[in-house]
Amino acid sequence: MVSAEVQRPRIGVMGGTFDPIHHGHLVAASEVAQHFDLDEVIFVPTGQPWQKDNVTDGEHRYLMTVIATAANPRFTVSRVDIDRSGPTYTLDTLRDIRVSRPNAELFFISGADAIAQILSWKDVDKFWELAHFVAVSRPGHDLSISGLPERGVSLLEVPALAISSTDCRSRVKRGFPVWYLVPDGVVQYISKHHLYGVTE
Ligand SMILES: Nc1ncnc2c1ncn2[C@@H]1O[C@H](COP(=O)(O)OP(=O)(O)OP(=O)(O)O)[C@@H](O)[C@H]1O
Numbered sequence: 001m002v003s004a005e006v007q008r009p010r011i012g013v014m015g016g017t018f019d020p021i022h023h024g025h026l027v028a029a030s031e032v033a034q035h036f037d038l039d040e041v042i043f044v045p046t047g048q049p050w051q052k053d054n055v056t057d058g059e060h061r062y063l064m065t066v067i068a069t070a071a072n073p074r075f076t077v078s079r080v081d082i083d084r085s086g087p088t089y090t091l092d093t094l095r096d097i098r099v100s101r102p103n104a105e106l107f108f109i110s111g112a113d114a115i116a117q118i119l120s121w122k123d124v125d126k127f128w129e130l131a132h133f134v135a136v137s138r139p140g141h142d143l144s145i146s147g148l149p150e151r152g153v154s155l156l157e158v159p160a161l162a163i164s165s166t167d168c169r170s171r172v173k174r175g176f177p178v179w180y181l182v183p184d185g186v187v188q189y190i191s192k193h194h195l196y197g198v199t200e
Pocket residue numbers: 015016017018019023024025028109110111112113114115136137138139161162163164165166167
């Protein structure tokens with residue numbers, strides 16, 4: 001009797017502060033999904049990103065991420081980092097996602113700037129047994145993985161979008177449009193909730 005081989009689900013994990021989520025994030029996730037034949041990409045907004053200051057409330061960032069990903073049947077959003085108290089560490093993110101997807105092969109997606117900082121992340125030496133890391137190109141940043149285990153990390157060139165959340169926040173504050181930099185629903189959410197406005 002021939003036993004059918006059960007295929008493990010291949011799941012991307014796109015962690016980010018998403019303050020706000022923009023098309024650079026979405027294109028990165030979509031390209032990695034295509035290249036690595038992923039069944040799903042889980043977007044995970046950070047709770048308390050310990051290497052960033054003055055971050056917008058997590059519920060706003062979570063809801064913008066839900067709005068931005070809603071149309072893609074392979075994109076989902078997880079609250080694991082938003083709901084965990086204390087600083088957000090990727091080790092916890094990956095462990096929590098593994099609990100909800102026990103059989104999955106995980107692919108953690110990050111941009112060139114983030115991967116360049118990875119050796120400063122908590123317990124980085126424990127990452128490689130939990131997920132494969134995919135580092136994508138990003139305008140203005142060299143894509144390099146020197147010093148990281150070769151089998152643990154892959155590089156992927158993606159269409160260059162010179163968009164950052166910092167620039168989106170600055171544009172809103174200065175009264176410039178963010179149409180076409182972020183999804184339409186996110187533009188409307190920012191306006192409705194008066195995010196990133198001039199502080200009185
Ligand atoms: N334009 C982009 N192209 C490719 N990857 C990106 C791009 N923007 C962000 N990323 C990657 O997405 C992940 C989450 O990024 P994050 O939410 O911090 O956005 P950001 O634009 O870098 O924000 P900020 O400007 O506030 O630092 C990181 O791994 C980052 O490298």
